Amino acid sequence: MGSQKFVYTFGARTAEGNKSMRILLGGKGANLAEMNRIGLPVPPGFTISTEACNAYYKDGKQPTLNLLKDQVMHGIETIENIAGKTFGSESKPLLLSVRSGARSSMPGMMDTVLNLGLNDKIVEAWAKATGNERLAWDSYRRFCQMYGSVVLGLKPIFQDEVDPFEQIIDEVKEARNVTLDNDLTISDLKELVVRFKARIHERTGKDIPDDPYDQLWGGIIAVFDSWMGKRAIQYRKINDIPNDWGTAVNVQAMVFGNTSNNSATGVAFTRDPATGENNFVGEYLINAQGEDVVAGIRTPQQISLKGSQRWAKLANISEEVRKSTYPSLEEAMPTVYKELDDVRIMLENHYTDMQDLEFTIEEGRLWILQTRDGKRTGEAMVRIAHDLQVEGLISAATSINRIEPDKLNELLHPVFNKKDLKTAKMISQGLPASPGAATGQIVFFAEDAEDWAAAGKPVILVRMETSPEDISGMNSAKGILTARGGMTSHAAVVARGMGKCAITGAGSLIIDYTNRQFRVGDVVYKEGDWISLDGYTGYIYEGRVPTKDPEISTHLQKLMTIADSQSRLRVLANADTPTDAKTAREFGARGIGLCRTEHMFFKPERIRIVREMVLAKDEAGRRRALDKLLPIQMQDFEEILEVMHDLPVTIRLLDPPLHEFLPEDEAAERMIAEDLGITFEEVLDRVNTLHETNPMLGHRGCRLANTYPEITQMQVHAILEASIHLKKRGVHVYPEIMIPLTSIGNELRMQIKIIRDTAEEIFAKYNDTVDYKVGTMIEIPRAVIIADQIAPMVDFFSFGTNDLTQMTFGFSRDDIGKFLPIYLEKGILKKDPFQSIDQDGVGQLVSVGTANGKRVNDHLKVGVCGEHGGDPDSIRFFHRSELDYVSCSPFRIPIARFVAAQSAINEKMSDEALKIKAAELA
Amino acid sequence: MGSQKFVYTFGARTAEGNKSMRILLGGKGANLAEMNRIGLPVPPGFTISTEACNAYYKDGKQPTLNLLKDQVMHGIETIENIAGKTFGSESKPLLLSVRSGARSSMPGMMDTVLNLGLNDKIVEAWAKATGNERLAWDSYRRFCQMYGSVVLGLKPIFQDEVDPFEQIIDEVKEARNVTLDNDLTISDLKELVVRFKARIHERTGKDIPDDPYDQLWGGIIAVFDSWMGKRAIQYRKINDIPNDWGTAVNVQAMVFGNTSNNSATGVAFTRDPATGENNFVGEYLINAQGEDVVAGIRTPQQISLKGSQRWAKLANISEEVRKSTYPSLEEAMPTVYKELDDVRIMLENHYTDMQDLEFTIEEGRLWILQTRDGKRTGEAMVRIAHDLQVEGLISAATSINRIEPDKLNELLHPVFNKKDLKTAKMISQGLPASPGAATGQIVFFAEDAEDWAAAGKPVILVRMETSPEDISGMNSAKGILTARGGMTSHAAVVARGMGKCAITGAGSLIIDYTNRQFRVGDVVYKEGDWISLDGYTGYIYEGRVPTKDPEISTHLQKLMTIADSQSRLRVLANADTPTDAKTAREFGARGIGLCRTEHMFFKPERIRIVREMVLAKDEAGRRRALDKLLPIQMQDFEEILEVMHDLPVTIRLLDPPLHEFLPEDEAAERMIAEDLGITFEEVLDRVNTLHETNPMLGHRGCRLANTYPEITQMQVHAILEASIHLKKRGVHVYPEIMIPLTSIGNELRMQIKIIRDTAEEIFAKYNDTVDYKVGTMIEIPRAVIIADQIAPMVDFFSFGTNDLTQMTFGFSRDDIGKFLPIYLEKGILKKDPFQSIDQDGVGQLVSVGTANGKRVNDHLKVGVCGEHGGDPDSIRFFHRSELDYVSCSPFRIPIARFVAAQSAINEKMSDEALKIKAAELA
Numbered sequence A, B: 001m002g003s004q005k006f007v008y009t010f011g012a013r014t015a016e017g018n019k020s021m022r023i024l025l026g027g028k029g030a031n032l033a034e035m036n037r038i039g040l041p042v043p044p045g046f047t048i049s050t051e052a053c054n055a056y057y058k059d060g061k062q063p064t065l066n067l068l069k070d071q072v073m074h075g076i077e078t079i080e081n082i083a084g085k086t087f088g089s090e091s092k093p094l095l096l097s098v099r100s101g102a103r104s105s106m107p108g109m110m111d112t113v114l115n116l117g118l119n120d121k122i123v124e125a126w127a128k129a130t131g132n133e134r135l136a137w138d139s140y141r142r143f144c145q146m147y148g149s150v151v152l153g154l155k156p157i158f159q160d161e162v163d164p165f166e167q168i169i170d171e172v173k174e175a176r177n178v179t180l181d182n183d184l185t186i187s188d189l190k191e192l193v194v195r196f197k198a199r200i201h202e203r204t205g206k207d208i209p210d211d212p213y214d215q216l217w218g219g220i221i222a223v224f225d226s227w228m229g230k231r232a233i234q235y236r237k238i239n240d241i242p243n244d245w246g247t248a249v250n251v252q253a254m255v256f257g258n259t260s261n262n263s264a265t266g267v268a269f270t271r272d273p274a275t276g277e278n279n280f281v282g283e284y285l286i287n288a289q290g291e292d293v294v295a296g297i298r299t300p301q302q303i304s305l306k307g308s309q310r311w312a313k314l315a316n317i318s319e320e321v322r323k324s325t326y327p328s329l330e331e332a333m334p335t336v337y338k339e340l341d342d343v344r345i346m347l348e349n350h351y352t353d354m355q356d357l358e359f360t361i362e363e364g365r366l367w368i369l370q371t372r373d374g375k376r377t378g379e380a381m382v383r384i385a386h387d388l389q390v391e392g393l394i395s396a397a398t399s400i401n402r403i404e405p406d407k408l409n410e411l412l413h414p415v416f417n418k419k420d421l422k423t424a425k426m427i428s429q430g431l432p433a434s435p436g437a438a439t440g441q442i443v444f445f446a447e448d449a450e451d452w453a454a455a456g457k458p459v460i461l462v463r464m465e466t467s468p469e470d471i472s473g474m475n476s477a478k479g480i481l482t483a484r485g486g487m488t489s490h491a492a493v494v495a496r497g498m499g500k501c502a503i504t505g506a507g508s509l510i511i512d513y514t515n516r517q518f519r520v521g522d523v524v525y526k527e528g529d530w531i532s533l534d535g536y537t538g539y540i541y542e543g544r545v546p547t548k549d550p551e552i553s554t555h556l557q558k559l560m561t562i563a564d565s566q567s568r569l570r571v572l573a574n575a576d577t578p579t580d581a582k583t584a585r586e587f588g589a590r591g592i593g594l595c596r597t598e599h600m601f602f603k604p605e606r607i608r609i610v611r612e613m614v615l616a617k618d619e620a621g622r623r624r625a626l627d628k629l630l631p632i633q634m635q636d637f638e639e640i641l642e643v644m645h646d647l648p649v650t651i652r653l654l655d656p657p658l659h660e661f662l663p664e665d666e667a668a669e670r671m672i673a674e675d676l677g678i679t680f681e682e683v684l685d686r687v688n689t690l691h692e693t694n695p696m697l698g699h700r701g702c703r704l705a706n707t708y709p710e711i712t713q714m715q716v717h718a719i720l721e722a723s724i725h726l727k728k729r730g731v732h733v734y735p736e737i738m739i740p741l742t743s744i745g746n747e748l749r750m751q752i753k754i755i756r757d758t759a760e761e762i763f764a765k766y767n768d769t770v771d772y773k774v775g776t777m778i779e780i781p782r783a784v785i786i787a788d789q790i791a792p793m794v795d796f797f798s799f800g801t802n803d804l805t806q807m808t809f810g811f812s813r814d815d816i817g818k819f820l821p822i823y824l825e826k827g828i829l830k831k832d833p834f835q836s837i838d839q840d841g842v843g844q845l846v847s848v849g850t851a852n853g854k855r856v857n858d859h860l861k862v863g864v865c866g867e868h869g870g871d872p873d874s875i876r877f878f879h880r881s882e883l884d885y886v887s888c889s890p891f892r893i894p895i896a897r898f899v900a901a902q903s904a905i906n907e908k909m910s911d912e913a914l915k916i917k918a919a920e921l922a
Helices: A019-037 A048-057 A059-083 A120-130 A132-149 A166-177 A186-204 A214-225 A231-236 A290-295 A305-314 A319-325 A334-350 A376-390 A394-402 A404-411 A416-424 A446-454 A466-478 A490-498 A556-567 A578-586 A597-602 A603-617 A619-643 A667-676 A680-690 A702-707 A709-728 A745-766 A781-785 A788-793 A801-809 A822-827 A842-856 A873-879 A890-910 A911-921 B019-037 B050-058 B061-083 B118-130 B133-151 B164-176 B186-204 B212-227 B230-238 B290-295 B305-314 B321-323 B334-351 B379-391 B396-401 B405-412 B418-423 B446-453 B468-476 B489-497 B554-566 B578-586 B597-602 B606-616 B619-642 B666-676 B678-688 B704-705 B709-728 B745-766 B781-785 B788-794 B799-807 B818-827 B840-854 B872-880 B891-907 B911-921
Strands: A007-010 A045-048 A096-101 A112-116 A248-255 A265-267 A281-286 A355-362 A365-373 A426-429 A430-434 A436-442 A459-463 A479-482 A503-504 A509-512 A517-520 A525-526 A530-534 A539-542 A569-575 A592-595 A649-654 A732-740 A773-778 A796-799 A860-864 A885-888 B007-010 B045-048 B094-103 B114-117 B248-253 B263-270 B281-286 B354-361 B365-373 B424-431 B431-434 B437-441 B459-463 B479-482 B501-504 B510-512 B519-520 B525-526 B530-534 B541-542 B570-574 B592-596 B648-652 B734-739 B773-778 B794-801 B861-864 B886-889
Touching: A007 A019, A007 A059, A019 A045, A019 A048, A019 A096, A019 A365, A048 A059, A048 A214, A048 B541, A059 A214, A059 A248, A112 A132, A112 A214, A120 A132, A120 A290, A132 A186, A132 A214, A166 A186, A186 B114, A186 B290, A214 A248, A214 B773, A231 A781, A231 A911, A265 A290, A281 A290, A281 B094, A281 B592, A290 B891, A305 A319, A305 B424, A334 A355, A334 A911, A334 B745, A376 A394, A376 A404, A376 A556, A394 A578, A394 A709, A394 A890, A416 B118, A426 A680, A426 B446, A430 B396, A430 B704, A436 A479, A436 A597, A446 A459, A446 B212, A446 B781, A459 A466, A459 A509, A466 A490, A479 A490, A479 A530, A479 B305, A490 A890, A503 A530, A525 B118, A539 B530, A556 A890, A556 B541, A569 A578, A569 A890, A578 A619, A578 A890, A592 A597, A592 A885, A597 A603, A597 A822, A603 A619, A603 A667, A619 A649, A619 A709, A619 B592, A649 A773, A667 A680, A702 A745, A702 A788, A702 B818, A709 A732, A709 A745, A709 B525, A732 A796, A745 A788, A773 A781, A781 A801, A781 A842, A781 B799, A781 B840, A788 A842, A796 A842, A801 A842, A801 B781, A822 B704, A842 A873, A842 B781, A873 A890, A885 A890, B019 B050, B019 B094, B019 B248, B019 B365, B019 B606, B045 B061, B045 B094, B050 B212, B061 B212, B061 B248, B114 B133, B114 B212, B114 B248, B114 B799, B118 B133, B133 B164, B133 B263, B133 B365, B164 B186, B164 B530, B186 B666, B248 B619, B263 B290, B263 B578, B281 B794, B305 B321, B321 B578, B334 B354, B334 B365, B379 B396, B379 B405, B379 B554, B396 B468, B396 B554, B396 B891, B405 B891, B418 B501, B424 B709, B437 B479, B446 B459, B446 B468, B459 B468, B468 B489, B468 B525, B468 B597, B479 B489, B479 B530, B489 B891, B501 B530, B597 B606, B597 B619, B606 B619, B606 B666, B619 B648, B648 B773, B666 B678, B704 B709, B704 B745, B709 B734, B709 B745, B734 B745, B734 B794, B745 B773, B745 B788, B773 B781, B781 B788, B781 B799, B781 B840, B799 B840, B840 B861, B840 B872, B872 B891, B886 B891
Parallel strands: A436 A459, A459 A479, A479 A503, A569 A592, A569 A885, A592 A649, A649 A732, A732 A773, A773 A796, A796 A860, A860 A885, B437 B459, B459 B479, B479 B501, B570 B592, B570 B886, B592 B648, B648 B734, B734 B773, B773 B794, B794 B861, B861 B886
Antiparallel strands: A007 A045, A045 A248, A096 A112, A096 A248, A265 A281, A265 A355, A355 A365, A426 A539, A430 A503, A436 A530, A509 A517, A517 A525, A530 A539, B007 B045, B045 B248, B094 B114, B094 B248, B263 B281, B263 B354, B354 B365, B424 B541, B431 B501, B437 B530, B510 B519, B519 B525, B530 B541
16 A cells, blocks of 8 residues: 555656556546656646546545655656756746646546646745746735636635635726726735735635645645536436546646736647648747636737738738737747647547647746647538548548547538627527528418419418428428427428428417417517527527538548448438439439439329318229329339439338318318318318317328228329339339338238238239338337237338327427427436437337247338437447337438447447446446 | 948947047037937937038038938837837828037038938828827928928029918918917818928929928938038138038937927026026926927916915916916926926036026926036126136136136126117217216216206216317216217216217217207207117117116126236226225226326316416426425325225326317406416417327326426325335335337437436435335337336336227327227228227237336336226237236226136146137137
8 A cells, every 4th residue: 555656657758557558547647647758848736637536535634645645746746857846946937837637637636726836925936036026926915816716716605706815806906996807016026915915814714835746745635635626426326427537637847827927828720720721720828828828818829921921911901910919929929839730730630639738938948737638610521520530640440430430410400600600699599400501581471481482582480380281381481480399290300301490398488370470478578570590509599690611521521431431330311302302412322212202292282182182072083083193103203213322211101190181160061062073061060070189190101001991002103103114214113111100910911901902903013013112110118029920921110209298208299399308407317318219218219029929920120100219328338229220311311321330339349348438438 | 431420320328439529429429419418318319520511511422421321210219118119100200300500600501401201101100199189280280391492492492482381380370360370170280281391392392301301311411511501601701611521410219398288398497697696596387399488478387386386476477376387397297397307416426517408398307408607797797707716626727717808898887788778769870979868868068067967966967079178068968969079089088087988980970059959860850858878889879768776696696706816918997086096996996097187287276277387488387386386196096005005006197198188169268368367369379389280199297297397296296205104103005107109219318317316305204115116108119129128127018909909000099089989890800999009000019018028127017007998808919918907997897807817827727728619719
């Protein structure tokens, strides 16, 4: 025990630690050691290991501190030797910083105490020695403030209380009648130190020790104690972090960017974090401290000449003024810049990713204070991952793993500028149902949306909820806003399919169709008023917030191709029209996994025929109407199948209940009656007969098709005759016919017979055949239970996880808005199960159904065609559940392709590699 | 092979077979042998085994017949020896019958040929020998007819064709100008024989063989061949009967009840099949053949004196006339009657059940032709089972197994007389939603039902569908008829709970509320018109069909007590009111398994307060309304708990969505607004906000309780304070609080916390405690999937199989009427899954959920409180799934108690016993 190593030194390329020692040294300590090892100019220091922290709690505080003493003293000596300064000396005083450093940064932990090693005597001596009295006294003032607050605990007690130190500063500034800290004189700074010390004593009964070593031990103990602080414990509890991780303590020599005009401080990115271009970008300030760069009091300068010139152009500053007032580091300190640029290369080579670094130049000497993977935009993420792969720095697999799928959204949909949002007035919030940004004028009716859009006006369609009748209007709108419905309501699903921004379930909107207005609280918004929707957050803004359009870069295209080469799970698209199918193909869909035939039924020229069918009194009447629909459907299928040549197209037979095709208001019903030459009463009778209390659990899907087999016959006829036409024209087509809502073996058996019989007829008619597959949706819990009975009858299963989630939870996605927000808020549910598959419940059905189906049918293809097919967490789950494909909205395809690839890549990683990765991420 | 025994003789108590040889000898053959063995006077004969039939098909027809020849000849000799007659002799001819006899009787098999052994010569000789020319020629005529039809195949070809033999008889009768067969003269009978033979030859090209042995072989071959007849094969296919069962052939000496007035024939029951009383009842005719007794041309006489006298009294016949014209067998043939009465005792002792027997008396000698378990009414079934057990003939277990549960229905509900129904005009048919019979005047509104009933009129409430608002009206009606809804629609469930006749889903009724009438086709039925409902069949009759009321006999009471002693599964009741609870207790419920608190909310004085709560704008408003409800609920619970003292009462917390408590029409909404002093718009706003697209999957159950915890607080407060009041009065109460609609662990956790916290408050207030349990409904598929997570949190699971069936199938019970009838008709479903648990799907969830719950919680009590709790097949399944209890409507309790007992009894039977039982039943 006495011989256990607790202290690891670094500096002068002789670090005892390295980046793999994160568990022992914490994230910061391991990284400082690593930078030092690879030759970066890191101020010397040492790390007290997390084991010391654990010993402190396990073996007692004092015994551990006793054990530490010699090792810490040795650490200080090492720093002194490298820095050529002495801790506690008045001639060449060494100043230190003390920071906590757990495996991952943690709120509630002690942050930083700077400038340890100063006292009333040393500060005077240091001022004299450097000739920089202001630096000395400002540093001392800051030390007293930080030590008093962080180590001695003089902090505001109540949330609305002013910080006691800031209060003193304000008092002095008021007395001097100045506003900026910088306007305080050296004597003011001296007064501050005196008053700080007095206030500390008065309030805590404690004093800042004069002995620098006592200061250091106070700092180390404060770090250890903060590990068991209330907020830290609470944070660990919520995030499932064990108490025995412990924290490390980092003690490091101070460097100063504010000693003279030969000093500077700055931050830089090794590549452009906005675009991903391979440019060195960053900002710096001469004779300044790190916090000054971000404080915004002085205008920071660009580090590279190129960057500086670009900046000046945008800021409308002449080259002359730029050169004289805002020179780049490249110009101001060319040697140091060259050194920094070398560091940049070294860092990228070493960390194989774009880095965000902090540096300080003290009297012409460069110090690197920190490096870490740089935050970046979606665009930069894609470009950097691809470039690094092309440059040979990272493997294909790694480049794919560098993509954060959700971040791709901003590349695929319009977005707002963040700064525009800061000034926009938020009206209300709903569910972020479909990503994107939209701005336009309010309309309340789908027909108006079409008319206004035709007249060139951008519109936002605002509805209580949408229905299939509204589809054309939705398509014409820039965005959709509904007061009811959840993440998988009609509006949400259709909008996502269209790649269009939508917000649903905005419960605070009171819509008044009659007066064409909606109300939020007391504020009224009328037809024609401008509003803006943020589909990423669900925020609704007043007025016109500008949007910018996306474009798919070649980098993204290329990276997606790499992704596909790594995947096991294929990505197909949900697409109902030739246009959708084209989009899907452009986004790289490997086929259509769900083509909803009923969506074709709503176009004006067709809905009349469909209604004739729905209103028919008998089979003969239905067949007459279906005969009229046949050529239209055939044309639909021919177009879609042609677009998707050489790829499978899964066509779902008619799914919704028939009443969805009838209007609900009397006027429309009277029109239909007139149009079809029947009485209004007859229409009404049928509407009443078709009415359902719970349409989700009603007469639809194969239940309808088994009641009216002629509907299936017509649809299969259309699919296969279209296929034969295409075959004759040399187009390779792969139709797959999908039966919806199966819950009973006999239901499926009966439908398959109708399909096979119809196929035989068509094939006989043309004396030719096409390959086609027959499969079933698995969207009813009972279908999962009997998966082994039905799997032998079909070629594929497609999990309809939307409906499966509805039935498994007993949740109606149309009504869930009443309690889901409360459930999420109270933590009853962690996620909306319609957005991300419920792995413990619904997911179990998917896994079990897949396994049971494949067990009895080797050739069974299994996929998912619910909205979950485009959700990253869900896709990962489907990969693990050994599904063969996911099908999602065209606009989610890029995301799905990356997640599919990542799932396959991570599965291949050895357990060891996963452990290391987990440790790194922790 | 040559030595295999194919022929088993019987007669003179020397039968080679017995009743356990059913597989070898067929049902009839085994039974004839058995009767002979126990000393009953059975005409001698022999049975050719099923193995012979199999050999006939396997080894070839002729080889098998060759093998049979000697054994059959030996069989004939045996008969001849016993009968003292000779087959084919002219002096003392032996006549034979040939019948098929498989393990169970089977349509399409050859039935019977009588009087084999006659030809033109023998008939003359026999006529002379007996001096009964008519008997001889009539027998010969019948023989020709049967042989021609059954063996030689002269049958009508088309369905509407007259039987060729009947056609000849008609022609002769017409020529003689007579109407009855009996009016034909002997020479007419002779002419019939000639014409029969000619027609057979003309149509089939074959002749009836003159040689009696050829006749016999023809008969035997005809039986064998009929085994592979089209109809027999078809029947076996449908009923899963293997082809290799084969059929036996029974050859037996003829006896004649029509030789003289010293002969007779009759049928008898060893006990009264209508009442179960231990009286010998039966009918006979002197000088008659078996078919004459049932043909109805002559009036049959009673066998016992007591029966005869009772009959005469009912028929208004004087003792004098009775004695002279319709004497009992006891009077007419006292010796034979004594012999028959001995047979009765012997049969009951031997078969240990009431027997239905056929006898013939030939010249004073009694012959028993058949005995079998007698069909009986429900009342007789109960009484006989109980009496036989008391008499020591059968064990307690056997007496319970003698009860056919469905047959008890007629003891528990009003019924029609069958003969009344024959003349009633059927209007239409719906689903037999709740058993019983009802007759009354049509009303269309619940309030009218109450008013008319209060005025003493019996009413039938006719609705599109019912809602909770209609409950009082339903209670006032004699019967309920709805045009929509299935077997578990609101109307059905509530009616069964009330033990009231209901027919639902009568789709052909077009109801016109405005004109207070309904239409079926072109016929209109108005308010006040009489109709009658048969809840057993779903038939709706025009006019007033009289009903008769049930009563529970002491026999039934005693037998149910025996049943309980045999059961593992306990039977509890669904009961919402003190009245229900009383009924349940009378029927022997072992507690209440489901008390729906919301049903208490609809009484007029309460609904106002409930609506105030629903319409409240905030929690404070809700709490104000709930405070008013609290004393009312407490009173409810106190009454129910008191009725059910010493037994558990499971109270379900509020389950339905709030909008169920609001009316849907404007007038009522305006009234509420006025009543509560708020604006109509406010009411409308709330109605619109509460509206749900799929209420079944909506904001209800614990979702509601987690959103508005104050509702649970009020209900738990009411339950526990009521319990403490009762405890103080010395009443032992066992409240069990049940949380509905759980699908997520956290939902349950949160509700349990509210319950426990509320309990602590109440207990602190009274400084006293009561034992209470907390459990959850399992009615959402996801709850089953996570059963092992939630079981440790609760004391009991109660499967709500109604909702579980809805979610698992994705069927809405309110809408299922649109396709369920078609599904049943097409055989997609074999049974309505809401009536009888779907064992392959929903049942699997029940089994798995039970097993997983009990695995992690030893003390977990598991039951079912859906409608399935009263269905026999479902109860058997629940027993096998090791549930602890079922809870059902009070009126289903007797049935459930018997089924529960039978399940336990049958489980205890050894495999061997089960095999034997299966063979007997086959």
